[in-house]
Amino acid sequence: MAEESESKKFFNRLKDATANVAQMTKEGVESVQLKRELGQAYGDLGRKTEELVESGAISHAELTEQVARIGELKTKLADLSEPDDETPPAPDEQPAEPEG
Numbered sequence: 001m002a003e004e005s006e007s008k009k010f011f012n013r014l015k016d017a018t019a020n021v022a023q024m025t026k027e028g029v030e031s032v033q034l035k036r037e038l039g040q041a042y043g044d045l046g047r048k049t050e051e052l053v054e055s056g057a058i059s060h061a062e063l064t065e066q067v068a069r070i071g072e073l074k075t076k077l078a079d080l081s082e083p084d085d086e087t088p089p090a091p092d093e094q095p096a097e098p099e100g
Contacts, residue, residue: 052058053067 049058049063050067050070053060053063
């Protein structure tokens with residue numbers, strides 16, 4: 001009989017520990033989701049601010065510097081995305097020879 005009682009106590013402790021872990025996991029997931037939403041909200045605010053500064057609707061020295069940096073980064077990204085006619089092809093990308 002004592003064995004049943006010890007076994008029952010063990011499973012009750014196990015059940016409590018499992019419930020505790022499940023609750024902590026749920027809270028952790030909620031926290032991560034909220035942090036993600038907050039980051040997204042900051043990103044949305046930044047994009048809208050950049051649009052407003054570019055359009056001239058708002059103006060501030062600190063914003064102007066940051067928007068200029070965004071413009072520089074956009075230009076660099078565009079340069080990387082566009083093929084450059086002056087750059088010779090890589091060795092493994094030799095132009096195809098004309099058929100004939």
